[in-house]
Amino acid sequence: MRNTAPNQSDEALYLADAGYIDSDSLEMHRGHLVVTPGDDGSIEFIDAIPEGAKRIECAGRIVTRSFAVAHHHIYSCLARGMPPPGEAPESFVEILERIWWNLDRKLDLEMIRVSALAAGVEAAKCGTTLIIDHHASPNTVSGCLSTIAESLERVGLSHVLCYELSDRDGPASRKAGLEETREFLQAHQGLVGLHASFTVSDALLDQAMELAHEYETGIHVHVAEAESDQEHCLATYGMRCVERFARAGALDMSRTILAHCIHLDESERERLGSSQAWVSQQAESNLNNGVGVCDARGFEEKMMLGTDGMNGDCLAAARASFLAGQALDAPTPLAIYRRLRRVHEYLAGAGFVGDGPNNLVLLNYDPPTPITKDNWPAHVVYALNRSHVDTVISNGRVIVSGGRSTLVDEQEIMSMAREQASRLWSRL
Numbered sequence: 001m002r003n004t005a006p007n008q009s010d011e012a013l014y015l016a017d018a019g020y021i022d023s024d025s026l027e028m029h030r031g032h033l034v035v036t037p038g039d040d041g042s043i044e045f046i047d048a049i050p051e052g053a054k055r056i057e058c059a060g061r062i063v064t065r066s067f068a069v070a071h072h073h074i075y076s077c078l079a080r081g082m083p084p085p086g087e088a089p090e091s092f093v094e095i096l097e098r099i100w101w102n103l104d105r106k107l108d109l110e111m112i113r114v115s116a117l118a119a120g121v122e123a124a125k126c127g128t129t130l131i132i133d134h135h136a137s138p139n140t141v142s143g144c145l146s147t148i149a150e151s152l153e154r155v156g157l158s159h160v161l162c163y164e165l166s167d168r169d170g171p172a173s174r175k176a177g178l179e180e181t182r183e184f185l186q187a188h189q190g191l192v193g194l195h196a197s198f199t200v201s202d203a204l205l206d207q208a209m210e211l212a213h214e215y216e217t218g219i220h221v222h223v224a225e226a227e228s229d230q231e232h233c234l235a236t237y238g239m240r241c242v243e244r245f246a247r248a249g250a251l252d253m254s255r256t257i258l259a260h261c262i263h264l265d266e267s268e269r270e271r272l273g274s275s276q277a278w279v280s281q282q283a284e285s286n287l288n289n290g291v292g293v294c295d296a297r298g299f300e301e302k303m304m305l306g307t308d309g310m311n312g313d314c315l316a317a318a319r320a321s322f323l324a325g326q327a328l329d330a331p332t333p334l335a336i337y338r339r340l341r342r343v344h345e346y347l348a349g350a351g352f353v354g355d356g357p358n359n360l361v362l363l364n365y366d367p368p369t370p371i372t373k374d375n376w377p378a379h380v381v382y383a384l385n386r387s388h389v390d391t392v393i394s395n396g397r398v399i400v401s402g403g404r405s406t407l408v409d410e411q412e413i414m415s416m417a418r419e420q421a422s423r424l425w426s427r428l
């Protein structure tokens, strides 16, 4: 079973003169660090670096934990700059129908493979070492998840994948999605994906819950991204979305991720706040779709950050959620920083591998003001960005050095991606 990139070497890596910021306590420690590889690898301060050891000079740089995307759609990597639909969408459901469902129905395995390589390279260069993805390709279902897994592992990334089950493309596609989910979970860590309440029948919800129980995992689903999801749920099932997933048992599972949760009422907030489930916020995508902004009052302690296919950049997600929230629940820099980092708590609690302390990012960040334990979150939300990412260490192995991928030829991958993008766009 693989969920992380195989590390050929069991050699330890030494970070000389590191200024290390602990991602929980925010304390800065200085010294030499030894990083051991593998899923159970660790980091430790040491007095001296052995002669001839593999070392990276870190003086003047900041070393801290790398990032993980809590909700992504890797396949939308090939959508950047694609031609707009013939008729402009006027609602969120029309955005799905005319843009995203039109696109995902045209994906074949080669496009999926290459989009995952390209999205993986981009994410890695942003300091991301693990992606929780939500994938849909209704006409190319069999083998899609292992294809994404292999691509991400080539780049050096770990993953928690799922297939987006839905009734929107009919019974054959639904059945293929269930089979793909089962097949993948037999050999990998992952989740049971559902699109959203408004395209998931009770029969499918039951089947998804059965699978989640069987493989001791959770549900990964879009919830109340637009008000129309709630309207459909009330009209069809006589209850609101959170109630529907709670009654099915999905909120009792500590691996469950509810993406978005924008249009919730008070009772849903309370229910979510006291549940076992987690929430991922995708502020950039929400602003792009004009669906509103997540107000996290009542469930702030559940909040993680995703990118929803916009990019693999967790720092951009953090800044967007900080800015978008100011007119609403007004999160502080520290609250946003905790949202950025909560994914580590989620992954550790779930027992998912690939996000241990040996996942690190080295930042070339030379600020005009002092960094302290108290103001580091403000540096993160106001200034830190992907251009500061120099080196990325995934499971103890360097996957980005000097801002470039070390395990794959990124120029070749982007060139392949542009070819696949043209092929995909010609089908739209």
Ligand SMILES: [Zn+2]
Binding pocket: 071, 072, 073, 134, 222, 259, 308
């Ligand atoms: Zn999404």
